[in-house]
Amino acid sequence: MDALKLHGLTKNYADFALDNVSFSLPSGSILGLIGENGAGKSTTIRLLMNTIPRDSGEVTVLGVDNRTPQFYAVKQDIGVVMDEANFPEVLNARQVNQVMKRTFAHWDEAQYSTYLKKFNLPDKKQFKDFSRGMKMKLAIAVALSHHPKLLVLDEATGGLDPIARDEILDIFNDFTRSKDHSILMSSHIVSDLEKLCDYIAFLHQGKLLFCEEKDRLLETYGLVNGTREELEHLPAGAVQGGVRISDYGVEAMVLRDRLPAGVKAEHISIEDIIVFLGRKEHRI
């Protein structure tokens, strides 16, 4: 079963359009939604949580159409962390517990306390006095303390230092050990997604360029270095996206199966795949 299924999702604004986005997230896996600022990641997340009206398309979350009244019950099984924690600034962690206890049917106070201790979060300090990292940790603690089946994370690790980020990525990794637990995670820290995700979806200027298994992406693409002339002699369609020009030559991303015998492609990172596909200038 798919934890998430988006089909033909479209949303038009005056200066931006999310155009016909379709992808799915199989249960038990982690999907990373990558894209530059303004690519449509947050819009996609808002649409899948049905907090803004769409122009067209279908969204199913944990098997339920997100426009039906049943979706409010499904939200009990979803933990959401946005790019900011968004709790009222006068609340403290103890009061957040009281509010969430009345919000989520499966709220687990013991679990919440454990996360507060693990993240070194004070329970009586007002939220406005928290650092950005502490705020995000509190939001993550809340999202994890009601036994969700799906985590929706919108730039959730953005305000964290590398050590805290690593710790939290481990928690997310543990979370998906259960087969019915899934994560949709948007970020532009590609290294986080590369470390964690099973699937990568790349949004560019409102369009979904691909949604693929991470390992398959790494098998499909490679890096080739050479002169401009050498790269121009590669078979048509071998070079994907733009090229990187430096004093030492030209670097291009290629489809490994389009390369002629004798031309070897080096390993490429997910970050490079995104960068090459996103570059408009410097094309062969």
Place this chain on the structure above:
Amino acid sequence: MSALMLKDWYVITKQMKVFLILILFFSLIPNVTMTVFAILYAAMLPISAMAYDERSKWDTLVRMMPYSPRDVVLSKYVMGYCGVGIAAAFSATVTAVKSIVTHSNAFEDFGITVLASICMALVLLAIQTPMLISMGVEKGRMLFMIIFFVIFGALGFFFYMAEKQSLAKPSLTNLVFGIIFAATILANVISIVISIHCYQHKKD
């Protein structure tokens, strides 16, 4: 809805202390104008609460959580009703004590004033809430203030002209008051339905 009301309680007791103290202060003064002011002022509690929600972006988070639009909207109305009720109860208590101490009939005259003020406050709440929800606090508050001054300015002008023309002042008989009270309830029911619709169809 209890979660949202508890959150609002935490916010208003911490962030709006001065607002609450002013309401209590005005309602404790045994004076008709102050009482009317305290009760009307209390009806504006949801405006400030919604402004704080917007500032902390809680209004964005709340849409992601398992709260129905009905719960989110009703929690703001209930907050207004509680505020108005508490201000009215304080005013009534103070006036009752004054009546007993001074052996006057201040409480009898006062009853009509309080009930009329409650109706006025609830009508304000019914007008303001859909505006705040559909336009956001900043624009909604501006439009509400314009409507507030137009309505009360027109009423003031009407009573001024009536007095000048030596017309009989409209008296609040039980029947008239019953009609006003029923209209107030109807206005609130319609307002809640509109607010839920606006909340569900808000564009961002």
